[in-house]
Ligand SMILES: Nc1ncnc2c1ncn2[C@@H]1O[C@H](COP(=O)(O)OP(=O)(O)OP(=O)(O)O)[C@@H](O)[C@H]1O
């Protein structure tokens with residue numbers, strides 16, 4: 001060995017020893033501190049808002065421009081202050097139910113925070129917005145949204161019946177306002193039963209196209225009044241740069257009001273038509289007067305006729321998206337590009353067929369459609385099943401490369417790009433599965449694994465793919481060349497995990513088995529080269545049996561998965577129970593690499609989902625992680641885990657500091 005290399009090696013060894021000593025000292029100091037520190041809620045329990053300003057938890061979407069409806073607003077407020085616990089806003093599609101409910105809810109929020117007028121407006125301790133607009137709303141999802149919005153994530157962990165009772169109790173304790181948008185589309189009868197039995201002092205505000213409940217205080221929406229309709233027409237004229245409409249005399253606009261019956265969406269569609277080439281108020285009015293049957297049918301048919309070919313091509317693909325879409329997603333799906341796409345989207349927004357958020361940065365702008373537009377566009381799509389399939393396939397291809405670029409297993413800032421797309425991505429994966437393009441769907445999921453580990457969506461993922469198929473594919477994608485016996489051990493481990501954790505949920509509301517799968521996948525992702533051993537992954541998948549189910553099941557694991565897996569599970573449990581008492585060096589010497597890794601993977605996933613843990617436990621979790629787990633991960637040479645744990649503890653410390 002060259003003298004220089006020898007010196008380098010000695011320095012390296014000394015540095016490593018110094019590292020271990022430093023880590024041991026750090027662990028010791030931490031233990032000392034823990035002994036001195038009394039348990040109990042700390043500063044982290046204090047609210048973020050200045051004293052005197054009530055903190056009102058809510059999840060309301062932002063309000064948009066709202067005109068008139070003063071008397072209806074007053075009636076809804078009055079109903080919310082009365083003894084009625086169920087209030088509904090009903091009326092035909094597009095009449096403005098959602099807009100009114102949102103406006104009322106924002107006024108209640110301002111009054112509750114004492115930021116706005118409180119006269120005649122009920123104050124609440126929290127406001128929850130739920131909607132069945134894009135997907136069916138189940139009782140479970142409704143209860144989870146209530147629990148999470150009101151910052152009781154622990155409730156979401158419970159089985160459905162207990163969860164129902166816990167949420168009931170919560171809503172009985174203080175006045176909360178629950179809004180259920182598009183109630184008419186809910187098919188889960190237990191939602192209706194839950195709402196009917198909802199206890200005072202909380203209130204529910206429904207919007208519905210059909211009046212289905214008898215126990216409810218109903219406010220029926222009709223068209224806007226003449227002056228409100230004229231204000232909306234002028235406002236739309238201004239938005240579209242139609243000075244002739246913006247400044248028109250009332251009598252000129254009166255016909256438009258009469259022809260649309262004052263229905264806001266019909267007014268917006270009709271004004272959008274006037275803006276089109278060759279159109280005027282008269283041409284649009286003439287066609288409205290010829291309208292037979294539903295006004296929306298005829299306005300939509302006419303709007304469709306006025307659209308450019310590329311705008312049609314764009315509109316027809318919008319229902320493929322489960323939620324709002326990005327420009328690049330629409331571009332890929334519609335196959336309309338560059339300035340032609342901008343023109344098409346411009347025309348659709350102008351005609352109020354598509355709504356756009358007002359971000360200046362085009363890449364961040366999101367496009368969405370009203371339920372009525374969705375219904376019409378879907379009927380057009382159905383006329384061309386082949387075109388629809390091709391568009392879906394293009395979208396799947398788009399998400400395959402989008403998720404490859406912006407996803408990954410380990411957290412990077414880029415994961416943020418996935419967030420608004422996730423419902424669309426999952427709908428696409430579901431389509432892939434239905435169309436026997438399973439591999440494509442699984443590949444897309446592989447790219448978003450890092451996001452799912454942190455943000456959940458497990459119920460959706462495991463609803464599309466059975467856990468066994470999902471896990472075996474993902475592990476295979478991580479560079480494991482699985483022999484048939486390794487494959488079978490993984491399959492059996494998944495089956496054991498599924499059967500052991502059946503009917504259990506985590507605090508996040510995700511099925512419990514998701515944690516087992518997450519720990520299995522983290523373990524699989526970290527193992528490198530020679531270490532890639534399916535038995536370690538199988539042990540990670542069943543690592544919690546002792547703790548969650550009981551020691552008898554460990555023997556069962558041994559019978560089904562073999563003695564090596566059983567020993568590893570046992571070792572990992574033992575390490576978990578005694579990690580605080582053991583010296584770092586001792587852990588490294590006496591526990592196998594697999595057991596240590598499983599413990600680290602378990603801690604990592606618990607930290608990734610820490611936001612569902614009550615705030616007063618954070619301080620302890622963060623300290624333990626910084627003082628025990630990060631040094632252990634560093635010494636065991638798992639840099640990805642170190643980086644991820646450091647990121648999470650740093651962010652958690654910032655949160656705790658802001659709250660202090
Ligand atoms: N008072 C208002 N002022 C301004 N715009 C309004 C008003 N009411 C409704 N709109 C607009 O009209 C359109 C339809 O309204 P909204 O979505 O509230 O109807 P809806 O009755 O909830 O329909 P659906 O039954 O299909 O859910 C939206 O674009 C909304 O912004």
Ligand SMILES: [Mg+2]
Nearest residue numbers: 097098182207
């Ligand atoms: Mg609505």
